[in-house]
Amino acid sequence: MNKNNIYQLRREQLAKQIFAKTGGGIAIIATAPELARNRDNDFPYRHDSDFFYLTGFEEPGATLVMQIQGEQKNYTLQSHLFCRPKDLEREIWDGFRLGPEAAPKALGIEFAHSTQELDQKLSDLLADQEAIYIRLAESAEADRRLRHWMKEVRAQARSGVNPPSEFHDIETLIHEMRLFKDAHEIDIMRRAAEISARAHVRAMQACKPGMREYQLEAELLHEFRNSGAQSVAYNSIVAGGANSCILHYRAGSTELRSGELCLIDAGCELDGYASDITRTFPVNGKFSGPQRALYDITLAAQEAAISMSKPGNTFMQPHEAALKVLTQGLLDEKLLKLSELGSLENALESGAYRRFYMHRTSHWLGMDVHDVSSYREPIDSLASEKPWRILKSGMVITIEPGLYIRPAYDIDEAFWNIGIRIEDDAVINDSGCELISRGVPVKADEIEALMKNA
Numbered sequence: 001m002n003k004n005n006i007y008q009l010r011r012e013q014l015a016k017q018i019f020a021k022t023g024g025g026i027a028i029i030a031t032a033p034e035l036a037r038n039r040d041n042d043f044p045y046r047h048d049s050d051f052f053y054l055t056g057f058e059e060p061g062a063t064l065v066m067q068i069q070g071e072q073k074n075y076t077l078q079s080h081l082f083c084r085p086k087d088l089e090r091e092i093w094d095g096f097r098l099g100p101e102a103a104p105k106a107l108g109i110e111f112a113h114s115t116q117e118l119d120q121k122l123s124d125l126l127a128d129q130e131a132i133y134i135r136l137a138e139s140a141e142a143d144r145r146l147r148h149w150m151k152e153v154r155a156q157a158r159s160g161v162n163p164p165s166e167f168h169d170i171e172t173l174i175h176e177m178r179l180f181k182d183a184h185e186i187d188i189m190r191r192a193a194e195i196s197a198r199a200h201v202r203a204m205q206a207c208k209p210g211m212r213e214y215q216l217e218a219e220l221l222h223e224f225r226n227s228g229a230q231s232v233a234y235n236s237i238v239a240g241g242a243n244s245c246i247l248h249y250r251a252g253s254t255e256l257r258s259g260e261l262c263l264i265d266a267g268c269e270l271d272g273y274a275s276d277i278t279r280t281f282p283v284n285g286k287f288s289g290p291q292r293a294l295y296d297i298t299l300a301a302q303e304a305a306i307s308m309s310k311p312g313n314t315f316m317q318p319h320e321a322a323l324k325v326l327t328q329g330l331l332d333e334k335l336l337k338l339s340e341l342g343s344l345e346n347a348l349e350s351g352a353y354r355r356f357y358m359h360r361t362s363h364w365l366g367m368d369v370h371d372v373s374s375y376r377e378p379i380d381s382l383a384s385e386k387p388w389r390i391l392k393s394g395m396v397i398t399i400e401p402g403l404y405i406r407p408a409y410d411i412d413e414a415f416w417n418i419g420i421r422i423e424d425d426a427v428i429n430d431s432g433c434e435l436i437s438r439g440v441p442v443k444a445d446e447i448e449a450l451m452k453n454a
Contacts, residue, residue, distance in 0.1 A: 004108030006184055007056045010177065014054065015068045015077040017173050018133055024075060025131030027066040027170055028122070030142070034060045044231070049367040050174045052272055057107055059083060059098060061115050067125055078110050080125070085114040119145070123152035131166035133173070175372035179364065180394040185273065186427055189365070189396060190436045192229065192270035193425050196277050197439030199223035200264060203238075204440075204447065205454035209258040209283055213238040216264065217251035224268040233274035233369045237265035240283065244419025245404040247359065258284040261291055263419050267369065274369040276398050277437045278423030285451035287444055290333075290414040294403050295444050297329030298420045301401040302442075305361050306424075309399060310432040314388040315375050319361040322401040327353045330403075335411065356404055362397040365425055371396075395428040 018025055031051040037043045047058045055064055065080040086099035103112035113121060126132070126149055134146065153163040181189065199220045206219045216238045224232065238251035244263035256262055260283050267275035280295065282288070287295060304325045305318035327347050330336040335356060341347045364371035376386035391397075400423030407416040422442060426433040441447050 002108075003056060006182075007054060008108050011054050011066060011079055012077060013177060014173060015066060015075065018066075018068050018131075019070060019075040022131040022166060022168070024068045024070055024129070025133055025166070025168075026126055026129045026164070027068070027133040028063065029054065029135065029170060029174075030063040031057070031060060046231070047272070049272070049372075050171065050178075053174065053178055053367060055081065055107060055109070057081065057083070057098075057103075063115070063118060065122065065125060067129075080121070081107065081109050081112045082115045082118045082121075083112060085116065119148065119152075122149045126150070126153045126164055127156060127161045129164045131168055132164045133168045133170040135171055136167065136169045171372075172378075175374075176378060178366055178371065179373035180392070181366060181396055181427070182394070185366070186394075186396070188271050188273045189275065189425070189427070192233075192268055192273055192275035193277070193437040194439050195224060195227040195229050195270060196267040196275040197437055198227065199266065199268065200277055200279050200440040201450065203264055203266075204279070204281055204451055207256065207262060207281070207283060207285075207451065209256060211256045213240055213243070213251045213254050213256065213262075216256070216262070217266075220264070220266050227268075229268035229270045231269045233267040233269040233276060237263065237278075239263045239265075239419065242406075242417040242419075244280065245406050245417060246419075247404070256283045259288065261418060261420065263421055265421065265423065272367055274365060274367065274371075275437065276365055276369050276400075276423060276425060277440065278400055278402075278421045279440055279442070279447070280420045280422065281447050281451065285448060287448065288414075290412075291418055291420075292444055293333055294329070294405070294415070294418055295420055295422075297326060297333070298401055298403055298422050299442065299444070300329070301325040301361075302399055302422050302424070305399045305401060306426065306433065306435070309362075309391065309397065309426050309428065311390075311392055311428060311430065313391050315362065315391060315397075316388045318397075318399060322361045322399075323348060323353060323357070326357050326401060326403060330356060333415070335405065335415065357402060358404070359400075359402070361401050362399055365396045365398050391428050393429050397426050397428065397433075399424055399426050 029051050032048040035043045045060055061084045063082040067078045081103050084097050100112035100114050202223045203216045203219045217236050236251050237249055239249040240254050240256040240262045241260040243249045261280055262283050263280045265278040267277050301322040304321040308318040308321045331338050336352055375389050402421035404419045405415045424435045425437040426435055441450050
């Protein structure tokens with residue numbers, strides 16, 4: 001399928017929902033702004049995910065406006081892209097601009113205009129529209145612009161022009177669409193996971209005592225870029241020793257020491273889609289007894305969660321399966337005291353495990369590493385809480401149990417500073433789930449063999 005057709009179909013799907021909800025309206029969604037890093041230097045630019053999902057356009061300074069009009073069961077969609085005008089002088093400094101003249105053909109969109117025309121044309125497009133679909137409370141600047149557009153439309157009241165009277169959050173509709181990945185998206189995510197898996201293998205093979213965390217991070221980055229990924233999906237975690245017990249630790253300058261573990265949580269972004277893999281391995285290539293015991297518990301918890309990651313189960317069932325295995329393992333290793341808790345059920349009910357496992361086992365994965373949409377069913381319910389989301393084919397989740405043992409007076413020193421997380425990316429399909437990130441070993445014996453043969 002032509003790439004432009006993919007984005008056009010998404011816009012049409014969004015328009016259909018808007019027409020069904022309010023009989024038409026105007027949808028406005030802008031891409032991300034450029035952000036200054038310091039003085040005259042910007043952060044590397046990354047487009048807004050929702051905007052890119054609907055356009056495939058990566059330049060800054062752009063806005064998509066969708067006009068949906070119709071009667072009864074028939075409606076029309078006209079899409080307007082506002083983008084930076086051609087400027088040969090600026091292109092010498094900052095790079096190529098597509099420009100509004102070339103945008104319709106290049107992007108498969110009906111109309112394109114310069115961003116300089118946005119305020120004027122928005123006032124015209126909003127006239128006599130019933131509803132606006134926009135990101136609500138996005139920013140002070142977005143609110144200011146919306147107030148300006150509405151003021152301009154209201155100023156035409158004596159001419160018989162009516163302003164919109166309804167405001168709806170467009171993110172709710174787009175994010176529900178993004179939750180379900182099509183074949184095109186899953187293909188990109190498979191390739192992203194393959195690249196990230198190779199990067200993890202490279203880091204394991206390069207690791208040796210005396211290296212610094214940032215040196216392993218460099219191995220990851222080399223593989224990402226050398227394989228064609230445009231960026232990291234998130235700041236890479238490379239955590240040696242005690243740092244492995246810090247969930248969002250950034251790769252630093254800590255020396256990797258023999259006898260300690262290294263936890264790497266890292267993934268690339270490819271063509272706008274994230275991968276997310278975590279592996280934990282011994283710096284010297286050989287797990288100690290306590291390290292191996294906790295590693296095998298964590299892996300068994302992941303396998304239990306994988307078995308429950310299938311259509312018809314709720315989002316929480318993989319987490320509950322992992323919790324049961326982890327908590328039983330903590331009891332077996334006497335990190336939790338059966339004499340105090342009485343039973344596995346009491347340990348689960350009391351949340352005693354949270355001392356060593358404080359995060360959920362899964363999250364959505366897609367254009368964002370913690371991808372969008374609710375973890376609860378989007379249904380009207382009189383209950384105080386909506387039910388957990390039912391897993392369905394096309395959803396993509398991570399499966400990432402962990403154990404984190406910090407020093408404490410009541411903990412055997414042999415377990416101190418052991419942090420373990422094992423994470424893979426799973427595409428829910430009709431038969432269960434497909435793990436797309438298993439290009440990197442996960443079993444302890446396989447990791448040791450890989451490192452030994454490096």
